[in-house]
Amino acid sequence: MRLKRPRSGWVRxxxxxxxxxxxxxxxxxxxxxxxxxxxxxxxxxxxxLGSWLQGDFSYVAHSDWVSMDEISPWMGLAVxxxxxxxxxxxxxxxVGAIEKALAHNERNESRIRGASTLSQQTAKNxxxxxxxxxxxxxxEAGLTLGIETVWSKKRILTVYLNIAEFGEGVFGVExxxxxxxxxxxxxxxxxxxxxxxxVLPNPIRFKASAPSGxxxxxxxxxxxxxxxxxGEWFMQAHKLH
Numbered sequence: 001m002r003l004k005r006p007r008s009g010w011v012r013x014x015x016x017x018x019x020x021x022x023x024x025x026x027x028x029x030x031x032x033x034x035x036x037x038x039x040x041x042x043x044x045x046x047x048x049l050g051s052w053l054q055g056d057f058s059y060v061a062h063s064d065w066v067s068m069d070e071i072s073p074w075m076g077l078a079v080x081x082x083x084x085x086x087x088x089x090x091x092x093x094x095v096g097a098i099e100k101a102l103a104h105n106e107r108n109e110s111r112i113r114g115a116s117t118l119s120q121q122t123a124k125n126x127x128x129x130x131x132x133x134x135x136x137x138x139x140e141a142g143l144t145l146g147i148e149t150v151w152s153k154k155r156i157l158t159v160y161l162n163i164a165e166f167g168e169g170v171f172g173v174e175x176x177x178x179x180x181x182x183x184x185x186x187x188x189x190x191x192x193x194x195x196x197x198x199v200l201p202n203p204i205r206f207k208a209s210a211p212s213g214x215x216x217x218x219x220x221x222x223x224x225x226x227x228x229x230x231g232e233w234f235m236q237a238h239k240l241h
Contacts, residue, residue, distance in 0.1 A: 022139075026127055030146045033126070034155060037065040041163040043125045044171055063171040064178075068158045072188040073232050073241045075173050076157050078197035079164070080234075081225035082218075084118040087157070088238040092119040092148040093141075120144045122160045154240050161185075165203045166196055180208045194222040 044061040051059035068076070080087050086094050094117050116124070123143035128136055147156060166176035173196065177185040181192055188196075198218040199206040206215050235241040 026143055027146065029127060030143070030150050033159065034150050038126065038159055038163055039065075041126045041171070042128055043130065043163070043165060046129055047165075047169070059169055061169055061171055062175050063162065064174040065162050065172070066174045066185055068154060068161075068241055069186075071158075071161055071173055071185045071241075072193060073235045074190040074193035074226070075161060075185060075188050075196065076240055077226050077229065077232070077235055078190070078193035078222055079118065079161065079200065080157075080240075081229055082194075082197040082200060082222045083121070085225070085229065087118050088153055088240065090117060090119075092144040093117060117144075118160050119148055119156055122156055122163070123147055125163050125165075126159065153238065157240055164200060166199060167203050167208060170203075176208070190223060190226060191219070194219045194226065197222050 040061070040063065044063065048059065048061045051057075084094065086097075097117075120140055123146075124136075124140050127143055128139055151159075162172040162174075164173070165171055166173070167179065170176050170179050173185045173188075176196055177183055177188055177192075180196070181188065195208055195211060195215070198211070198215045199208050206212065208215075211219070230237070232241075
C-alpha cells in the first residue's frame with residue numbers, strides 16, 4: 001500500500017523552490033545593475049500593466065537613463081536632504097528613524113509615517129511591488145542588504161535618481177527635468193531639485209507642474225536642509241558625485 005505524502009511537505013518544497021528562483025533572479029539583478037544601466041523597474045512595469053488592465057493605452061512609463069556626471073549635484077543633495085540625511089553613513093537602515101516611526105504610528109494609526117532609507121526605496125522600486133505587507137518588507141530588507149554590500153553609495157543614488165517616480169508616467173530625474181523644466185538633469189538648479197524632491201512622498205498626489213502650498217513649503221524646508229548639510233561640498237566629501 002502506497003502512503004500519501006503530507007500536503008504540507010509539497011507546499012514547503014514549492015515555497016523553497018520559489019524562494020530559490022527569486023534569490024537567483026534578484027541576486028543576478030543586483031550583480032548586473034551594479035554596472036549596467038537599469039532599463040526599467042518593477043514599479044514602472046506595475047504602473048504600465050495597471051494602466052493597460054484599466055483600458056488606458058495612452059499611459060507610457062517613460063525613463064531616460066543618465067549617469068551621475070549628467071545629473072546636477074543639487075538633485076542628489078535634494079533627495080538626501082528630503083528622504084535620508086544619514087544616507088552616506090548607514091548600512092541600508094536608519095535604526096533611529098525606524099524607532100521614531102514605530103512610536104509615531106502607535107500614537108497615530110490614521111497617519112502612518114515611514115522610515116525607508118534611499119537604499120530601501122531603491123530596492124523596493126527596482127525589484128518589488130507597491131504595498132505594505134510584512135512579506136514585501138522582508139524581501140525589501142534582504143534586497144537592501146544585497147545592494148548595500150555590492151553597490152557603492154554613489155551607485156545606489158544613481159539608480160535611485162533614474163527610477164524614482166516624479167509624476168504620471170515620469171520616471172527618473174532626466175525625464176522629470178525635461179517634462180517640468182524643459183532642460184537636462186545636469187542643469188537643474190537647487191530650487192528646481194528641491195521642488196522635484198518635494199513631490200517624492202506621493203508623486204501622483206503632489207505635482208511638480210502645479211505645486212500646492214504644502215509642496216512649496218516642503219520645497220523651502222528641503223532648501224534649508226540642503227544648506228545645513230553643506231551644499232555641494234556634502235556631495236564631494238562623501239564621493240557621491
